[in-house]
Amino acid sequence: MVDFHYLDSKWVRTKDLKISAFDLAVLRGYGAFDYLRVYKGKPFMLDLHIERFLHSIASLKLEASKTKQEIEELILEGIKKNQKDGDLSVRLILTGSGVFMVMYEESTVYPDKYYENGIKAVTFREKRVRPDVKSINYETAMIAANFAKEKGAFEAIFVDDGKIYEGTNSNFFVVIDKELITPKFGVLKGVTRQVILDLARKRSIEVIERDIELGELSSVDEVFIASTRKEIMPVIQVDDIKIGNGQVGDMTNKLMEEFRKLTKK
Numbered sequence: 001m002v003d004f005h006y007l008d009s010k011w012v013r014t015k016d017l018k019i020s021a022f023d024l025a026v027l028r029g030y031g032a033f034d035y036l037r038v039y040k041g042k043p044f045m046l047d048l049h050i051e052r053f054l055h056s057i058a059s060l061k062l063e064a065s066k067t068k069q070e071i072e073e074l075i076l077e078g079i080k081k082n083q084k085d086g087d088l089s090v091r092l093i094l095t096g097s098g099v100f101m102v103m104y105e106e107s108t109v110y111p112d113k114y115y116e117n118g119i120k121a122v123t124f125r126e127k128r129v130r131p132d133v134k135s136i137n138y139e140t141a142m143i144a145a146n147f148a149k150e151k152g153a154f155e156a157i158f159v160d161d162g163k164i165y166e167g168t169n170s171n172f173f174v175v176i177d178k179e180l181i182t183p184k185f186g187v188l189k190g191v192t193r194q195v196i197l198d199l200a201r202k203r204s205i206e207v208i209e210r211d212i213e214l215g216e217l218s219s220v221d222e223v224f225i226a227s228t229r230k231e232i233m234p235v236i237q238v239d240d241i242k243i244g245n246g247q248v249g250d251m252t253n254k255l256m257e258e259f260r261k262l263t264k265k
């Protein structure tokens with residue numbers, strides 16, 4: 001069981017992981033966070049996550065109370081404390097009032113069928129403010145996710161001015177004529193996104209970072225979403241648009257396979 005967390009300056013059990021109701025995280029939804037996974041006891045892409053966390057802190061004009069090195073050491077210490085040589089997830093938080101936490105959680109595991117058969121997504125007309133930042137304020141994402149649930153879909157995709165940006169907590173990719181395309185601007189630079197782009201380039205797959213028009217969806221070959229929590233997840237339908245032949249595409253399958261190899265290393 002995962003039961004140890006770092007709160008400000010000490011390790012506490014889950015039952016003692018508490019902050020003040022006066023914290024700006026509660027009063028204003030103000031704070032930075034990041035979320036990473038630990039596979040078989042090893043944190044995945046640790047550097048990139050800590051760097052992004054520090055970037056989010058700086059962008060939100062908060063003050064980092066720990067260095068990159070200190071955060072790294074705390075994360076590793078917590079993995080040991082929770083006695084995990086298996087999988088778990090780590091959430092880094094700096095609240096608006098300066099409370100620093102390293103929280104440990106069991107990793108979310110989605111049903112195999114989501115990866116084998118693909119999922120449905122719906123579009124949601126909204127744009128994230130400060131898309132490059134991981135803020136604890138997920139108000140828009142929560143409303144979009146509820147909308148997706150109401151529509152029987154697994155993810156909501158933000159669309160603004162006819163352009164597709166990203167999911168509520170995932171990046172968005174399409175495949176057209178064997179080229180892998182993902183938005184470059186107005187999105188969170190996901191760590192999973194980066195890993196996928198690197199993987200693809202290494203396999204000599206043409207990668208294009210550009211705007212994707214909603215109108216393009218009816219003629220794309222494949223769609224998938226990607227995040228730390230979901231990894232690579234195929235999408236077979238967006239609103240009423242069936243993607244490709246309605247089955248998980250070859251490139252998506254190939255990238256899922258390669259990505260899994262990396263996490264199992």
Ligand SMILES: Cc1ncc(COP(=O)(O)O)c(C=O)c1O
Pocket residue numbers: 035166167168169170171187188189190191192193226227228229
């Ligand atoms: C809005 C948004 N886009 C993309 C992602 C994917 O980022 P990562 O791959 O670093 O988990 C997330 C992750 O939570 C997110 O919240």
